[in-house]
Amino acid sequence: MGNNLIKQEKQFTQELVSVPTFDYNCFINREVSQLQFNVRVLEQSLDTRHPLLERLKFLLIFSRNLDEFFEVRVAKLKLQVLLGREMFGPDGLSSKSTLKRLNELCHIYAKRQYEILNDILLPELESEGIYFLRRENWTDEHREWVKRYFESEVAPVISPIALDPAHPFPKLVNKSLNFIVTLKGKDAFGRESRLAIVPAPRSLPRLIKLPKESDSDRDEFIFLSAVIHENIDSFFHGMKATGCYQFRVTRNSDLNVNEEEIQDIAAEVKGKLFNRRFGHAVRLEVVSNCPDQIKQFLLDEFDLTEFDLYETEGPVNLQRIFSLFDMLDKPALEYPEFSPEIPDQLAAGRNYFDAIHHKDYLLLHPYCSFKPVLELLRQAASDPSVMSIKQTLYRAGYHSEVVDILVEAARKGKEVTVVVELKARFDEQENLALASRLQEAGAVVCYGVVGYKTHAKMMLILRKESGKYYRYVHLGTGNYHVKNAKVYTDYSLFTSNEELCEDVHKIFQQLTGMGKTLPMKSLYNAPFTLRNSIIELIDNEIAASNKGKSAYIIIKVNSLCDKGIITKLYEASQVGVKIDLIVRGICALRPQMPGVSENIRVKSIIGRFLEHNRAYYFKNAEHQVYCSSADLMERNLSRRIEICFPILDNKLQQRVINDLKLFLNDEGQSWMLDVDGEYTLINDKPNQELVQQILLDRHCESAVSE
Known part of the structure; x- marks a missing residue:
């Protein structure tokens, strides 16, 4: 059935005629652009217009996004290099060159997240009575409570693994918390093992709230890693643990399902899910105080290089801090609740x-x-x-x-x-x-x-x-x-x-x-008509501009990296069509290039809500406004079932146009993309009202309570 659809797609796909060729300098690297989006999310953790706990959430979202970036995008590039199947994107970078650039950037931003956490957010949280206690700051009462907690909740479910000829290095699950322990002495069998691995079961909470004294306004938390570290000697009776270092490995987590050769896709996916936990390693995170020889030992075990090593100044699994929000009652430090509108x-x-x-x-x-x-x-x-x-x-x-x-x-x-x-x-x-x-x-x-x-x-x-x-x-x-x-x-x-x-x-x-x-009759659908229909709508604006008419395009999507669409937008810009793009995430189009994209402006909105809706406006089209499930990516337009539907009612159509223009006029939470591929936050008007807050006020003032 898949082959039939491919044939039908070719039948419906018309060859583009007289398409100008733009060289690789006209395109931004897809992977670098995706990483830049994650960095814009991280920067929200510094924006004091967000409540403090929400700023912490932005940092944790960055950490989660970075995990997925390694699991999918970096893993794919590494596999291409390993198999000798390097690919070149429209920007001209090979898989190997892209990996090199990503490696440089990821180390910078991974380090920055810990600096923001340790130097800014944790002190501010402490000023609000929220403490993440390090072991050196525990009182005797804390240690006594931790000991009881360890003996009743932690010790029974942990199985330490000595590394010796009978106990090879274990297969560790993707992103699991583990400890490598250096040992001194002999065990009951007379064995002298220098190293052991202590995996932390996923059933255990990574963040633990300490009992609160009745007259205290402090909320105190400790990490599971600190509990295990404090009691590490108890796993090796009669021996001495001379060092204990937390680490985790990130693995390739993309499902590779060959759909053309299987009989039951559900059974195939179910089988692949288990393997995802043990894919090829792509990143190793280790606490910074881990000795160099231990770091190298771990790199060798996971077949990684020093470029894949990330030293952390805190917990290696930051996103597990998300559990904090279920253990706190601090409404003043979170976004206020609202009652959404119902017609x-x-x-x-x-x-x-x-x-x-x-x-x-x-x-x-x-x-x-x-x-x-x-x-x-x-x-x-x-x-x-x-x-x-x-x-x-x-x-x-x-x-x-x-x-x-x-x-x-x-x-x-x-x-x-x-x-x-x-x-x-x-x-x-x-x-x-x-x-x-x-x-x-x-x-x-x-x-x-x-x-x-x-x-x-x-x-x-x-x-x-x-x-x-x-x-x-x-x-x-x-x-x-x-x-x-x-x-x-x-x-x-x-x-x-x-x-x-x-x-x-x-x-x-x-x-x-x-x-x-x-x-x-009315819908455009991928993989058949959507790409060509969008190109025809752009061509229509080009024709209008060539006739001396006012021509204007607004596109709001999550990602824009389809070469054919970008090329057509460059054509439109060259003949004077004004183009405004609101692209939250990946954008491979390079705006403001002399002679190519001078009439194109690109902005990214990052705020309380994830900008996910896709909407298109074409000034000279029969139906000016469309909404879509599809981003303007090659995969969405060629390898997915997508729809794009017109807004037929005039009032609703105008409402979408007004929404789009509201975003374009925002100067409170907008990042502008420049010709060099860099994003700059518009911050010269700090009192500018945020566009998302404007929409909240507009729709929720007359809201029917849920």
């Missing part, structure tokens, strides 16, 4: 089908509540007039309300069809579990199309009214994930427009069945 017609108790039958609704999460999406699905599950529900799921979460409702609908006899994307990175295990739940309830579950990730966000409901079938659709730029909808900005469209509903029906037919590609 009156979509309030609780209203009939959604009547409302959507008469007009379209567009919500911008999280400023607008995600509850209407759940309520539409809930009403469909219980409405006797609803005949079928079709749904795509890319990321939904382990405890998913969406899945709960779909299960209920299937048990009530509705025809429920769910397209589950098993290969949503790092959510594979959860997606396998929810697919099983759905199948057990009687829903039809399929896994999309071999060779293509199903990334489109669609819900299609078929309802019989007065003897006639009507369709109702929800289309989104984000996932059906309730928790993410509170922190990710995404558009949700509710519509009963016949052309849009028919197009969505056709896409579901492609996903669950077989056959030639069906022509669409």
Whole structure:
């Protein structure tokens, strides 16, 4: 089936004619750009406009993002070099050259995160009564409590491993906390071992809250690593631990599934998940006081070089500090809660089908509540007039309300069809579990199309009214994930427009069945029409500019690195089309180049919410505004099932335009990309109101309380 789609894609792909050639100096390295985004996240930890605990979260998010960067992007580059299959990006850098540049930058930024933590955030947290106690600062009472905790909770589940001919170096799990211990003396068998490994089980909390005295306003925490270090001698009775050093190894975690040669993709993914924990090592983190010979020993064991070694000035697993927020009650140090807006017609108790039958609704999460999406699905599950529900799921979460409702609908006899994307990175295990739940309830579950990730966000409901079938659709730029909808900005469209509903029906037919590609009336879809349609829309602005008309493009996406799209935007800039790009993450386009991109401006918005919605504006198009599930990346446009849908209602269309212009006018949380590929924070107007706060105030002032 995958080969058939590839052939059909070629059939639908038109060759670009007379495309100018831009050399590698016109493009920014994809991997470096992704790392720069992570650095912009890290910089938020220094922005005192954010509450203190939120600043700590930004630092931990950076740490988590950096982990994933090594697990996927760096791992892929290393594999290319190892196999002698180096690739050259549009920027002209080889895999090896890219790795060299990333190595330099990652060491700088990894060191910076610990400097920010130790020199800025921890002292500020202490001023608010939150303490991370080092062993040298423990009182006698602390040590006594730690000893009891160690004996009852920690010691019973830890298995130290001596390194000798009978105990080779163990296979350690990806990103697990471990200790290498230097020893002196002989054990009960007369063996003299110089080294041992002590793995910390993942079942143990990495951060522990000390009991609070009744009259104290201090919240005190210690790390599991300190508890183990304090009691390390107890694992080696009669011997002396002369040194104890925490470390962890990061491994290649990308799933490599050869879909063309397998019979059952679910079984294949399930089998690959275990192997992910033990992929090739790509990074070694060790505390800085570890002796050089021990560092080299570990590097040799993991087949790494000194360039892969990262010395830490604190815990090697910073992101595990996320557990802190569940153990604190400091609302003044976090973002204030807000009540997201719900349109009156979509309030609780209203009939959604009547409302959507008469007009379209567009919500911008999280400023607008995600509850209407759940309520539409809930009403469909219980409405006797609803005949079928079709749904795509890319990321939904382990405890998913969406899945709960779909299960209920299937048990009530509705025809429920769910397209589950098993290969949503790092959510594979959860997606396998929810697919099983759905199948057990009687829903039809399929896994999309071999060779293509199903990334489109669609819900299609078929309802019989007065003897006639009507369709109702929800289309989104984000996932059906309730928790993410509170922190990710995404558009949700509710519509009963016949052309849009028919197009969505056709896409579901492609996903669950077989056959030639069906022509669409309103939607653009990848891998067939989306890239060429965007290029045609850009060409339309070029033609308008050539005729002396005002031409303008605004594109808001997470990432922009498709060479064909970038090339076409350069063409448009060269003939005078004004182009504003709001690109949160990766941007391979180089703005403000004389004679090439002088009319292109690129900004990145980083703030309280993750800017995730994709929206396009083309001034001279028949439909000026589009929203999409797709970023403008080669993988999204060629190797994924994606949708791009027009906003047909004039008022809703203008609302998206106003939203985009609001972001373009922001001078409070915007980073501007310059011709050298560097980002600069606009900070000359420190009192400028933040764009996300403007949207919060606008949508939540008249919000219906949830």
